Amino acid sequence: MAFLLNCPNCGERNVHEFHFGGEATSRPTPNSTPDDWISYFYNRDNVAGVQREWWNHRYGCRKWFFALRDTVSNQIQETFWP
Amino acid sequence: MAGDSQNQRLKPQPTELIDRNERMEFRFDGRRVNAHQGDTVASALHAAGVSILSRGFKYHRPRGLLCGAGRCPNCLVNVDGVPNVRACTQPVRQAMNVRHQNAWPSLNLDFLSVLDRLQWLMPVGFYYKAFHRPKFLWGLAQRVIRQVGGLGTIDIDADPVTNYRHRYHHSDVAVVGGGPAGLAAALAVAEQGVGVTLVDDQPELGGHLLFNSRNLSGLPDLVDGSGPEVANRLVQRVIESPHIEILSGATVFAHYQDNLLTILHGDELVKLRAKSVVLATGTYEVPLQFQNNDLPGIMLATAAQRLIHLYGVTPGDPAVVATVNDQGYQAAVDRLNAGVDGAAVGRSLRADGGDATAAAAALADCKALEVCRRHPGALVIGADQILDCDGVWFGKPAHIERARDDLLALRGRVHRQLSAVSVARDGATLWRHAEAARLTMRDFSQSFLDGHLAAQGDGLLACAGAYRLEGPGVQLFAAIEGDYFTILGLPLLPLLGFLREQGVIEG
Numbered sequence: 001m002a003f004l005l006n007c008p009n010c011g012e013r014n015v016h017e018f019h020f021g022g023e024a025t026s027r028p029t030p031n032s033t034p035d036d037w038i039s040y041f042y043n044r045d046n047v048a049g050v051q052r053e054w055w056n057h058r059y060g061c062r063k064w065f066f067a068l069r070d071t072v073s074n075q076i077q078e079t080f081w082p
Numbered sequence: 083m084a085g086d087s088q089n090q091r092l093k094p095q096p097t098e099l100i101d102r103n104e105r106m107e108f109r110f111d112g113r114r115v116n117a118h119q120g121d122t123v124a125s126a127l128h129a130a131g132v133s134i135l136s137r138g139f140k141y142h143r144p145r146g147l148l149c150g151a152g153r154c155p156n157c158l159v160n161v162d163g164v165p166n167v168r169a170c171t172q173p174v175r176q177a178m179n180v181r182h183q184n185a186w187p188s189l190n191l192d193f194l195s196v197l198d199r200l201q202w203l204m205p206v207g208f209y210y211k212a213f214h215r216p217k218f219l220w221g222l223a224q225r226v227i228r229q230v231g232g233l234g235t236i237d238i239d240a241d242p243v244t245n246y247r248h249r250y251h252h253s254d255v256a257v258v259g260g261g262p263a264g265l266a267a268a269l270a271v272a273e274q275g276v277g278v279t280l281v282d283d284q285p286e287l288g289g290h291l292l293f294n295s296r297n298l299s300g301l302p303d304l305v306d307g308s309g310p311e312v313a314n315r316l317v318q319r320v321i322e323s324p325h326i327e328i329l330s331g332a333t334v335f336a337h338y339q340d341n342l343l344t345i346l347h348g349d350e351l352v353k354l355r356a357k358s359v360v361l362a363t364g365t366y367e368v369p370l371q372f373q374n375n376d377l378p379g380i381m382l383a384t385a386a387q388r389l390i391h392l393y394g395v396t397p398g399d400p401a402v403v404a405t406v407n408d409q410g411y412q413a414a415v416d417r418l419n420a421g422v423d424g425a426a427v428g429r430s431l432r433a434d435g436g437d438a439t440a441a442a443a444a445l446a447d448c449k450a451l452e453v454c455r456r457h458p459g460a461l462v463i464g465a466d467q468i469l470d471c472d473g474v475w476f477g478k479p480a481h482i483e484r485a486r487d488d489l490l491a492l493r494g495r496v497h498r499q500l501s502a503v504s505v506a507r508d509g510a511t512l513w514r515h516a517e518a519a520r521l522t523m524r525d526f527s528q529s530f531l532d533g534h535l536a537a538q539g540d541g542l543l544a545c546a547g548a549y550r551l552e553g554p555g556v557q558l559f560a561a562i563e564g565d566y567f568t569i570l571g572l573p574l575l576p577l578l579g580f581l582r583e584q585g586v587i588e589g
Contacts, residue, residue: 002353003339014355074339 006079009061021054024066048072055079090129090396097292097310098394099285100125108178111188117174124150124157124170125393133378133398135159135169137185139233140204142195146378150385152283153366158183158233165234170385173285183234194230247350253279253327256343256356258334261289264362265316271360272325279354280326281345283333287320288313289364290384293391294412310391337361370404383413390416408437411444415451438470442502443516450506461512461586464504467571469547471497476547485548486535489558492547494525499547501568503577513580517573519564526558534558 004012023044028036045051051071056064068077094102104119110127117126124135124147134144135157145156152171160181161167169180185192197204213223257268260282268280286292294309307315320326332347341359345352367382369375379398383405386397403414443466450464469476471492479485502516526534534554535542542548549555551562551569567574582589 001336001338002342004355 003074003076005055005067005076007057007060007063008065008079008081009063010057013057013060017057017059019056019058021056021064024052024054050077090131090398092390092394092396095391095394097391099392100394102394106174106176108174108176108180110180111182119174121174121393122170123159123161123167123172123174123178123180125389125395126174127169128389128397129393129395134189135378136183137189137192137195138376139184141198141201142185142192143198143376144189144192144195144378145376147381147385147389148369149367149382150388160234163237163240165236245349249350249352251279251352251354253277253354253356255279255358255360256281256341256354257360257362258337258343259289259362259364260284260287260328260330261362261364262291262312262316263364264289264360265313265320267360267362268320268326269316269323272320272323275325278326279329279356280320281329281332281334281343281354283331285331287317287328287330291316293384293387367409370406383410387413387416408440408444411441411448415444415447438468438475438498438500439502439516439518441475442466442468442500443504443514446502446504446516447506447511447514450504450511451509454506454509458508460507461584462506463577464506465501465572467499467501467546469497469499471495478546479543479548481543482535482540485542486531488548489523489531489534492523494523496520496522497547499564499569501571501573503573505577505580512584515573515576515580517565517568517576519562519568521559521563521569522561523558524560530557 002014002016005015005018006012007018023046025040025044028040032040048071050068052066052068054064055067056062064082065079066082067079069075070077098120100118100120102118106117106119107114108117108123108126109115110123110132115126115130115132117129121129127135128147133146135147136145136159137143138145147170148154148156150170152168157169158166159169159172160183161172162179165183182189186194213220213227254277255271257264257271257278257280260280264280264282265287268278271278280287282289284292288310291309291313320328329345329347329352332345332352334343334345336344337359338344341356343354343356343359345354367384369380369382381397383403386401389395389397397417401417403410403417405411405413445466445468446464448464449466450462453462453464454460472495474491476488476492476497479488497520499519499521500516501519502514504511505513534557537554538550541550545555549558551559551566562569565573565575578587581587
């Protein structure tokens with residue numbers, strides 16, 4: 001339910017204060033092929049394990065940051081600035 | 083007065099929560115019932131002789147008080163239009179209107195109880211709330227099933243209870259449960275100067291100490307005393323501590339990730355986030371399994387103890403206490419102490435973690451107190467003996483074949499004879515003593531056993547373990563450690579010492 005997420009700016013807050021921004025992906029460069037772009041839009045790694053993902057402190061400081069979360073156990077390992 | 087027709091109140095109990103000077107009256111299905119301030123609906127109804135509180139969902143079997151602590155669905159009633167209220171936790175208010183649920187036309191005469199006799203038509207597991215064929219009957223079936231399904235009715239014209247306040251709260255430590263463990267934990271944390279929130283679901287702190295009259299001793303930092311006395315001292319210290327915040331009458335109904343506790347406190351939902359949580363919720367009693375164990379009048383021992391100690395109501399008479407550990411003995415003793423006649427104690431033949439010495443002591447107490455009641459002013463000696471062989475308890479054999487089996491079971495092994503004696507006068511125990519002796523039975527031959535049983539005959543049926551040490555039974559043994567009289571069944575020498583002290587016999 002409402003577990004705690006450590007915002008690098010504000011400290012530990014109720015997860016409902018945040019907005020989940022999805023898995024961290026790498027943006028295509030100007031040299032990328034259409035396949036790269038399709039992958040960037042529609043494909044995700046979706047690992048069963050630790051993934052780097054975006055979080056936004058929507059109802060707080062509204063800053064975007066990274067979290068390392070184990071998608072199997074739902075435990076947050078670390079939060080840090082991008 | 084109508085409510086007093088079968089008054090089941092006991093004389094004032096030292097630990098009761100009710101105020102006998104404050105009387106109130108409420109209605110139960112139109113009938114006027116008397117109650118005191120502090121009574122719950124269930125305790126007041128029980129005092130007025132009402133034993134059926136509701137009817138079962140499916141077969142409409144009668145239901146009475148079972149747990150007395152708000153943990154089972156037996157006592158659900160409709161209070162002032164609110165359905166499914168637990169009668170055993172709902173405090174009585176003046177002019178309350180309590181109605182039964184799930185029975186028509188009345189609790190005592192429920193036409194739908196015919197379903198109990200039609201169990202073969204709707205066996206366990208048969209889903210009686212859905213209908214498939216024939217489809218044209220669905221309209222009618224739906225209306226009938228709708229009436230039979232569900233529990234409780236909502237009065238759609240009444241003002242709905244929609245105002246549940248939400249409150250967020252933070253604490254360093256949260257202790258769930260206000261019994262002895264929770265109180266001690268809260269005090270230990272507060273001693274470190276750390277803030278604690280103590281949450282308990284009962285109206286008064288103390289947990290099972292409030293109705294556990296057994297004498298407690300050996301507790302560090304606390305003087306010995308009865309359960310309620312110890313509770314009083316602990317609660318006093320908790321109240322006086324500046325670091326402990328108390329939430330009484332509050333049920334912690336969930337514990338979520340990162341120590342989020344959700345608590346229902348009246349009409350307030352508290353979401354408590356704590357750095358650490360201590361769970362001190364104690365144990366629940368489990369009912370014994372036997373045919374018809376759901377009938378009114380069959381209740382958990384703690385429910386009977388709550389009725390006696392907290393509300394001054396007799397659980398019913400006569401009584402049978404069945405137990406598998408020593409907690410039940412205290413319930414039996416409580417029944418006697420409360421001035422109600424007749425308690426038979428059935429004890430399981432497996433010790434199951436119960437202490438045989440405590441059992442013998444409690445039974446000796448029971449016997450002495452029972453006889454005391456009939457002979458006021460007299461000094462009564464009660465004694466009991468239990469034979470314990472590796473956790474199995476042996477009683478007096480019912481017949482010779484059983485005596486043979488017992489002796490074969492004890493052959494070649496070491497067993498203990500526990501004897502307890504209790505001296506009482508006028509309903510109060512003056513002195514108790516218990517002792518154990520260790521006996522090693524030798525590996526006797528089958529022919530010796532046959533000869534022994536033939537010679538002793540029915541005389542062996544009077545002894546636990548089927549031997550008489552004072553006679554030829556001594557030949558069964560290889561070694562004996564302990565007092566001779568203890569083995570015979572009564573620690574005579576300590577008893578004589580006590581009687582000399584009292585001046586009953588010459589010193």
